[in-house]
Amino acid sequence: MQIRDLPFSDPGDPDVRSGFRFLLWLGRMQTKGQATSLFWGCVYYGSIGTLPVALGIVTKAAVDRSGTDILRAGGLVLLLGLISTAGGTLMHRAAVTNWITAVARVQQLLAGRAEELGGTLIRRLAAGEVAAVSTGDMEKMGSGVESASRFTAALLTVTAVCGALVWFEPELGLIVIVGVLALVTSMLALLPGATRRADAQRSRTGHATRLAFDTVSGLRVLRGIGGEDLFLRRYVDASQAVRRASVRTAKVWALIEAVQVAVPGVLLLCLVGRSVTLVQDGRMAAADLVTVYGAVVFLLLPLKSFQEFAMAYSSARPAARRTVRVLSLRRQDRRDSHVGSADGLPVGDLHDPVTGLRAPKGQFTAVVCGDPDAGGVLAERLGGHIPRPPDVPPVTLGGTALDEVPLAVARRSVLVQEKDPVLLSGTLGELLDVPSSGAVTPQEALAAAQCDDILRTLGRSGARDAGGPLNAHITPKARSLSGGQRQRLALACSLVADPEVLVLDEPTSAVDSPTEARVAEAVHRLRAGRSTVVFSSSPLILGRADHVVWISNGSVAxxxxxxxxxxxxxxYRAIVTRELSETSARGDKSA
Structure with missing residues (x-):
């Protein structure tokens, strides 16, 4: 897989049984890239590991005062230098490719799961956690997967060098093996503590990220109730907890770094001291001393990869666990396992057997619930946003169970606009560029949603210079617009999509009465011949409905x-007219 081939046509079916299994799956999905990195890693480390032999030959030639041997040995050193340069360059290229492809695969998996779950994702997981997974965690997992091949190459090279030293001079070889084992053992002893502290640090970082994300998202509400100082103090406490955890983590990694310097240093001193003794006794030549010294110094390079892999894995493991929590979420397993075509949309009445709600085909149906939150749950169930237990009958459209047809079919058939829709940043034209039948133009949808004031606002903000209102930029979540403007803009997007059934949950709750009346009239006219279900208790909308359903105590009353x-x-009268009657005091419960 090359970078130019991205994105993947199919990112694959991940193993989400655990974070470790997910990392293994990521590694298996790029076996060719890992093998390439391993090969060039062996070339790189092997050429550098052979360099001490060449230096020993140069030393021997200098002692023997042989110009020809010096030239030959110099040529060997030059050749090994060129090979190590090429091997290092190609190893780095393969490593970066592996890192990018791993990150891209995770990114596509997360985007696909977010697209499948829709608005239910941030209700099942905190928005800040989702943001953390989709940003820094992907890079950590990419580093963990990528470093595995370089670690393997370093391990093979270290083993080969130690074996060669044992063959060359058993006593010195054993000293090197003992030193390497002491270094690896000390690192393995310290690694669990470092991993635990790193996990705690990332957990606190995730909490601080979620807190910051949620605070920024609700800044308008916080200002309204004067809660900025409270949330600022909470974020300060969370950030200080992150700082303390980071310091504790850094102490362990600093100790590991110190061990990596101290143990090889002691090993080098012991080896040089013993080698000098052997040279003095005549059991080893001076050139051999140069070779052994160079081999031990070389070991510091691949041993550094051990620490890099340990750090990368300790970061990748908790990141993979968080990613698995997102990827393991399913919208509807029955639908996911169904094999079918996205052609031939089901048509007919929309029916919910749990409450008995039936929305006739082609009519404007209004639904009134005593509990608005329960009404929102019902709206989500109508769109298949909530997994259905096996003992609960499915929502049907024209007699076809929506959770037993392909997801693409269900989405083209039933579109649910939530009470608080999220608007993405971009231009107004991009916002309205949604999958649609093409029967409703963006201009018609904007007119029906009474968005004239929004167009004027965008015009004053420089849309005219950008080429018209459709090219005007919308800020993230449209925070520059009022709540009513955001609702109407989201309604325009839903109208452009022109689904067979459009389900609207309180689409005008933040809109003034005159505008609400015009919206109800325009939507009724624009959606003529299509099924529209509106959850609302506004008389202005109910008066335009062809069919009104009153739900009380979880069923159609x-x-x-x-x-x-x-x-x-x-x-019904108590809810619609806001009467403080005995009925309203009882608080009708609906689904």
Whole structure:
């Protein structure tokens, strides 16, 4: 896999049983790239490991005063230098490729899962945790996977050098092996503590990130209630906890660094001292002393890769655990396992057997619930956003169970606009560029959603210079717009999509009454012939509905027109007219 081939046509089916298994799966998915990095790593370390032999030959030639041997040995040193340069360059190139492809694979998996789960993702996981996974965690996992091949190359080279030293001079070889084992053992002893402290640090960092993300997202509300100071103190406490955890982690890694310097240093002193004794006794030549010294100094380079791999893995493991928590979320297993085509959309009445709600095909249906939150849950169930237990009958459209058809079919058939929709940043034209039937233009949708004031606002902010309002930039989550403007802009996006069934959950709760009346009239007219289900208790919307459903205590209590229900249903009348009656005091519960 080359970088130019990204993105993947199919990122694969990840193993989400644990973070470790997910990292193994990532490594298996780029076996060719790992093998390439391993090969060039062996070339790089092997050429540098052979260099002490060449230096020993140069030393022997200098002692013998042989110019020809010096030239030959110099040529060998030059050749090994060129090989090590090429091997190091190509190893780094392969390592970077492995890192980028691993990150890209995780990125595509997370994007696909976010696209599948939609708005339910941030209700099942904190938004800050999702943000942490989709930013820094991907890079950590890429580093963990990429460093495995370089670590393996370093391990093979160290083993080969130690074996050669044992063969060359058993006593010195054993000293080197004991020193390497002492270094590795000390690192392994310190690594669990470092990993635990790193996990604690990342956990606190994730908490601080979530707190900052949630604070920024709700800044308008915090200012309204005067809660900025409270959340600032909370973030200060969280950031200080991160600082303390970072210092504790740094102390352990500093100790590991000290061990990596101290143990090889002691090893080198012991080896040089013993080698000098052997030279003085005539058991080893001076050139051999240069070779042994160079080999031990060389070992410091691959041994450094051991620490790099340990640090990368200690960071990748908790990152993989968090990623697995996201990737293991499923919207609807029945639908995911279904094999089918995205052609032939189901049509007909939308029916929820749990509550008995039925929205006739082609009509404007309004649903009134005593509990707005329960109404939101029902709206999500109608769109298949909530996994259905096996003992609960499915929502059907024209008699077809929505959770038993391909996901693409269900989404083209039923679109749910949540009460608090999230608007992405970009231009207004990009915001309205959604998958659609093409029957409704962006201009028609904006007009129906009564977005004239939004267009004027964008015009004043420089949209005219950008080429018109559709080219005007929308800030992240449209924070520069009011709540009512954001609602109407989200409604325009839903109208452009023009699904077979459009489910709107309180689409005008932040809109003034005159605008709400115009929106209800325009949507009713634009959606003529299409099924529209609106969860609302506003008389302005209920008066435009073809069909009104009153849900009480989790099931349909009555159906009819708005005037009929006002006349015949006291509970309905109490909710719609905001009467403080005995019925409203009981607090009707709905699903």
């Amino acid at each position: 009555a159906t009819g027109t708005h005037p009929e229900l006002l006349r015949d249903e006291p509970g």
